[in-house]
Amino acid sequence: MLLLRHCRCLTRVGLLKTQRVQLLQGAALPVAVCSSHRGHKSGQYQRSHGPNWRHALAGLLAGTGAVLAYGLHHSQTEQAATTIVQPIAPASSLPIYTQDEVTKHRSVEEGVWVTYKGSVYDITEFVSMHPGGDKILLAAGGALEPFWALYAVHSQDHVLEILSEYKVGELSAEDRRKQQSVKSTDPYSTDPERHPALRINSLKPFNAEPPAEILSDNYITPSAIFFKRNHLPVPQVDPKSYRLQVEGVPGGAPLSLSLEELKTRFPKHTVTATLQCAGNRRSEMNKVKQVKGLNWGIAAISNATWSGARLKDVLLAAGYMPEVVRQTSHVQFEGLDSDVTGTTYGASIPLNKAVSEEGDVLLAYQMNGEDLPADHGYPVRVVVPGTVGARNVKWLGKIIVSEEESSSHWQQNDYKGFSPATDWDTVDFKSAPAIQELPIQSAITQPAEGAVVERSAEEVTVKGYAWSGGGREVVRVDVSLDGGRTWQVAQLQSSEKGQVPAPSPPPGRAWAWKLWELTAPLPPAAQELEIVCKAVDNSYNMQPDSVAPIWNLRGVLSNAWHRVKVTVKEDEEEQKLL
Structure with a gap:
């Protein structure tokens, strides 16, 4: 970035x-x-x-x-x-x-x-x-x-x-x-309007997350409050003149597609997928030791339905053949967002993910049943389910099949994880692979840190989200009211409330988060609750219990047990009796 x-x-x-x-x-x-x-x-x-x-x-x-x-x-x-x-x-x-x-x-x-x-x-x-x-x-x-x-x-x-x-x-x-x-112009002057509820991390470029307390209100996150992660000004793209370039397919030929051709020439597929920024929950790492990056809370993650052409179908139209796997290893993406030098945002994913029948990689032109909003890549973006948000390139302009991964800064020198022992004197970005799949994650959205629970309520309701990268399905969320000494199992939600629960997805294709909820009795005489959550996926991956062992200089991959402290308030009549 x-x-x-x-x-x-x-x-x-x-x-x-x-x-x-x-x-x-x-x-x-x-x-x-x-x-x-x-x-x-x-x-x-x-x-x-x-x-x-x-x-x-x-x-x-x-x-x-x-x-x-x-x-x-x-x-x-x-x-x-x-x-x-x-x-x-x-x-x-x-x-x-x-x-x-x-x-x-x-x-x-x-x-x-x-x-x-x-x-x-x-x-x-x-x-x-x-x-x-x-x-x-x-x-x-x-x-x-x-x-x-x-x-x-x-x-x-x-x-x-x-x-x-x-x-x-x-x-x-x-x-x-x-x-x-020479008049200087603000490259952000044409950026779209944003929902006032968003909590802004930076204005230029615009980066913001929804309030945590409303994040879990909807299984499908409304587009207006879906977290925003921009690296550069939002480009103005004319859909009538838009062209998607496809290059580098061995034995194939360059392909140039208009938006209309992308919509009519290829079957439309819809996938429900959660996107998460690599820096989600970075603020918790900052409490251990200062890191470099936007101070994201727990809401740099959202869930949406995405519709568009499968990347695999477009590559086949450009001449891709299965034997190409032996010659190339990566699919690079270049966005239409650029700085004043013309340097564009770029990233890449492994070729086997791009062409897999089960990979569900889309060239999406719709989000939640409508045209992509400007902040989310209009007119076309890549949606790579199960993969870190940084690889889901927006405002897609070019696709390149290559022996090499993207040379972009965001692929080579950012969005990589390191040991807590690595600092800016010793870091070698070439020594670590670019983040693709993300680890198991969960967080508490309600109640908020510092909230007050009335003793007369006799119980507390805890809500949150859980998700795992790579298509691994979340199978359990454990919740503790006493800092992790005892645990209870939360109820999982895989669809909007009131709707028929969605069936379990095929193995390796659980792209969407699970919302979860637990209502439990207040512990007797407790004046403060330390509420903790941890998720487990179907590979039995579990979250680490603390931040310090996973701290890294860029503050990415933050997925320790999420902890929230709330106060239990005694009723006034009971206080008088005491």
Whole structure:
């Protein structure tokens, strides 16, 4: 995921621990002569920084997840880093550069320069030190504004303070006028309206979850409150000119399908499937130790009916033959959502999942019986049942059958799980496989943390959801009112209330969640309840009892026992008697 949005984390982790001088206030800029200066004429204005600042600035410029997170780790562990600085002349005496001169500095060899609001910054030393240097180079020689327009969090004082440390000059007056004459547009201005009940994790890009207390009210989640997970602005796609490109099928030929052809040429299939973000329940990992990512609660998961053409049928139309499995291993997807460089969201799944008769992978154009909403991929998205939400690519533009999995950042350097011992100094993203199937999961949606239960009610009703990845069916949910010392079995729900319960799905094709409910007597004399739930699937996979052993630096795969504490309130008459 693009980590530019994580700049908000700078405030929380306290990067700005040393005094910073603001050029906007007319003060001098503290600098130190960089011993590794490569010889260009801005050398006397460079500063030698510790790796924490290198990676922090790189995160502001780059479009990859590991970028800023790497630097933020150092900000926490290098509390007392010191740098000898020398004052220089006021900002007005800095060299003047033309845009042509800045543009020449687009490589490590020539120096990597960028501009922002008429000022010039040299970030050469960061590129060679940073694992996402290729992404930083996307802004090299040009302006930061188009990149930062994607993420509103950059318009904050602490972010500008960091950048000001690396100022080496001013842009010429003529080039400043040219920049100012170019209107900057908000790439999110055409995003759709959202339901006001959603709890927002980030506005740009938009990421939000429904309130947990209403999540389990419906077996099929209404589209309006289905959790929203966007990495980039929602693209505007004309259904009349839309084309889905299919490429790379060995022995086949490229295929280009209109929306109408997708709907009429292939049989329509409907699948009820739950989608869950890899970061669901990340907030609980943050309580153990800070991780990098959106602070999702328990509701980055929802259930819907999806209708469309089977991916297998489309691949067959493009010339796929069963023997192709011996030549290729992956099916890549590219979305139509992109950043200002044209980089699109991408992901891939194993070929055997894509073409399996039992895989039920859809090129969906309907959600809950209606056209896909804009936030959910209109006009076409991939629905890969049983697989992490990140592989269910929205606004689908291209399908590529390949020997390699997607080279996308979100496939290669994000959405991977690591040991609790792995930190940003030791992480090697290539050492872990991309998340596909998710582990067993359950959570309590009612009552909420901190709720009050009246003693006079004599009982408490607990509700929640349970789901397991890979098509494994949830067969049991255990609930405890006393922190896990004793347990009771909840009643499972596999359809809307009042409807005939759905039969058990075929083995390996349990794509939808189970809602569950338990009504139990209040324990005598208990003043507080620690309600706990844990689910079991038909492979007898069970949730771990605590978060710490599964903690990881990206906060994904959070599926420990869910715990909620509520207070039992005594009746006023009973309190008087006591």
